[in-house]
Amino acid sequence: xxxxxxxxxxxxxxxxxxxxxxxxxxxxxxxxxxxxxxxxxxxxxxxxxxxxxxxxxxxxxxxxxxxxxxxxxxxxxxxxxxxxxxxxxxxxxxxxxxxxxxxxxxxxxxx
Amino acid sequence: xxxxxxxxxxxxxxxxxxxxxxxxxxxxxxxxxxxxxxxxxxxxxxxxxxxxxxxxxxxxxxxxxxxxxxxxxxxxxxxxxxxxxxxxxxxxxxxxxxxxxxxxxxxxxxxxxxx
Numbered sequence: 001x002x003x004x005x006x007x008x009x010x011x012x013x014x015x016x017x018x019x020x021x022x023x024x025x026x027x028x029x030x031x032x033x034x035x036x037x038x039x040x041x042x043x044x045x046x047x048x049x050x051x052x053x054x055x056x057x058x059x060x061x062x063x064x065x066x067x068x069x070x071x072x073x074x075x076x077x078x079x080x081x082x083x084x085x086x087x088x089x090x091x092x093x094x095x096x097x098x099x100x101x102x103x104x105x106x107x108x109x110x111x
Numbered sequence: 112x113x114x115x116x117x118x119x120x121x122x123x124x125x126x127x128x129x130x131x132x133x134x135x136x137x138x139x140x141x142x143x144x145x146x147x148x149x150x151x152x153x154x155x156x157x158x159x160x161x162x163x164x165x166x167x168x169x170x171x172x173x174x175x176x177x178x179x180x181x182x183x184x185x186x187x188x189x190x191x192x193x194x195x196x197x198x199x200x201x202x203x204x205x206x207x208x209x210x211x212x213x214x215x216x217x218x219x220x221x222x223x224x225x226x
Contacts, residue, residue, distance in 0.1 A: 033214065042113060042201060042217035043154075088154065090215075099144070099215070100169070103153040 005102050006089055012108040019076040021105040023089030024069075030092060032065055032072050035101070037086045043101075046074075046087075079109045114138065117202050117218035125226055129190040132221045136183055136204030142166070143185040144205070144215060145177055149198035160185055161207075189223070197225045 007022045023032065031050045035043040049056045049065045049072065056063045062075040076083055086106050092099040114137035124130055136143050145157040156169035160179035171177075174192075179185045189196060199222050203215040 030212070035215075040199070040220075040222075042115070042219045043203075043215070044113075044217070045214035048214060099159075099167075100156050101146075101154040 006087070006105040008105060009103070010106045010108070012110065013079060015079060015081055015109055015111050017079055017109075019079050019083070019107055019109070021074045021087050021107070023072045023074070023102055025072075025089075025091050026070065029067075032063075033090045034061075034063060034072075034074050035088045035090060037088065037104070039085070043088065076107075079107075081109050081111045083107060083109045113216040113218065115202060115204050115216050115218035117200075117221050119221055120219065121222045121224075123224045123226065124192060126192055126194060128192050128225075129188065130192065130223065132187040132189070132200050132202075132223075134185045134187070134202030134204075134218060136185070136202075137216050140204035140206055140216070141183065142205045142207060143179055143183070144203040145171075145185070145187050146201040146203065147198045148201060148220070149195075154201075157187070192223075192225045194225050197223055199223075 005024050013019050031048050033048045034046045036046050037043045047058045047063050049063050060077045065072045086104040088101045088104045090101045116135040118133045141162045144159045147155045157171040158177050159167040163179050174190050177187045199220045201217055201220045203217045205215050
């Protein structure tokens with residue numbers, strides 16, 4: 001079964017709005033990563049947050065991690081049409097095994 | 112460009128056949144991962160190799176096998192193909208064998224269509 005589960009499955013917003021995606025996971029983690037995939041292309045790493053961090057920023061991206069709730073969120077601010085893609089969270093257990101991805105959130109940013 | 116090269120980009124074959132997908136990792140990366148992405152299954156982890164040795168195994172079918180060669184390139188062999196094997200197959204690489212300490216670099220994938 002998937003370690004990470006993103007929510008919502010699909011999200012449609014207008015350009016300039018903020019987009020928030022959530023990820024829940026099941027077991028203890030070392031870190032949690034977010035990746036982006038344009039349609040039919042390879043995944044691209046966006047950001048990594050370690051288990052002892054609560055928040056991290058990278059450009060227009062803001063990631064939070066709540067290990068007590070086993071959840072993370074990815075916020076994209078001031079979205080652009082070019083942000084249209086699928087976004088995945090990924091986790092590995094503390095033994096480095098089974099680095100797995102959630103099913104992803106499909107984000108559509110309308111111009 | 113991630114630096115990870117996958118060939119072929121597209122492959123069409125018939126049920127029962129066997130195909131080989133090839134991956135060249137980024138220069139210096141010792142670890143290779145294979146993932147299968149289909150519409151109804153999301154991104155499924157298949158197998159990981161580190162410096163020629165199998166490191167972790169996921170939901171890889173017995174009809175599938177992989178190996179990593181001394182020059183660190185990897186091949187994924189898919190045999191007795193079924194319609195359900197149609198998917199995008201991704202290879203990813205990382206510097207070491209622990210993706211949980213760093214990022215994975217993905218190739219552009221090999222799209223397999225089984226007719």
